Amino acid sequence: KQEVTQIPAALSVPEGENLVLNCSFTDSAIYNLQWFRQDPGKGLTSLLLIQSSQREQTSGRLNASLDKSSGRSTLYIAASQPGDSATYLCALPVTAAGNKLTFGGGTRVLVKP
Amino acid sequence: GAVVSQHPSRVICKSGTSVKIECRSLDFQATTMFWYRQFPKQSLMLMATSNEGSKATYEQGVEKDKFLINHASLTLSTLTVTSAHPEDSSFYICSAKSPVGFGYEQYFGPGTRLTVT
Numbered sequence: 001k002q003e004v005t006q007i008p009a010a011l012s013v014p015e016g017e018n019l020v021l022n023c024s025f026t027d028s029a030i031y032n033l034q035w036f037r038q039d040p041g042k043g044l045t046s047l048l049l050i051q052s053s054q055r056e057q058t059s060g061r062l063n064a065s066l067d068k069s070s071g072r073s074t075l076y077i078a079a080s081q082p083g084d085s086a087t088y089l090c091a092l093p094v095t096a097a098g099n100k101l102t103f104g105g106g107t108r109v110l111v112k113p
Numbered sequence: 114g115a116v117v118s119q120h121p122s123r124v125i126c127k128s129g130t131s132v133k134i135e136c137r138s139l140d141f142q143a144t145t146m147f148w149y150r151q152f153p154k155q156s157l158m159l160m161a162t163s164n165e166g167s168k169a170t171y172e173q174g175v176e177k178d179k180f181l182i183n184h185a186s187l188t189l190s191t192l193t194v195t196s197a198h199p200e201d202s203s204f205y206i207c208s209a210k211s212p213v214g215f216g217y218e219q220y221f222g223p224g225t226r227l228t229v230t
Contacts, residue, residue: 034218034219036221041204042223042224043206043221043222043224044221046219049218100147100159100162101147103156104156105155105156106156
């Protein structure tokens, strides 16, 4: 059974510092990995999706890497802003059809102005 | 981009009543939608998979008679919490799998906060 872990559970950084968020998974036979952002009391916003054949995906200030052999994905957010404060979740599908997602516990980020 | 809406965003109901939550994919057709539940400061827990034209598939431990799911069309799935009790109070989020774009990406609705008094 795939288990997904995100450490640390919470992170506080000053504005302008780069953010590094970690996601670990136990079964390296993955299909893809998706990073989400969740603001308090809101739904999830999809940030990046990395296919198992890829090593990284980039969107603006966001860059996500994937290392299947070590069971890790890292989300980098460059030059953090107070608006980046949110909870970041990684998730992996259980099957190739991408139906069931297994979520990590999330990392709660606070960017201080 | 793919947009998923939920209605209502917030609902308060009395114990013993039923509540219906709607999930719509606004700009794409979704043969499969998913219903999640989230407790405060916890991650999402998948409750059931909603398939258009067929019965929903429930996760272990989720009461199918209590959480009724109907996937009426390719753009609408509903979750009805029957005979709600205070312990059903939670944040309910739906998602839909996009058939276009890249690799079965799932798009999530904004969530519905249910409070049972």
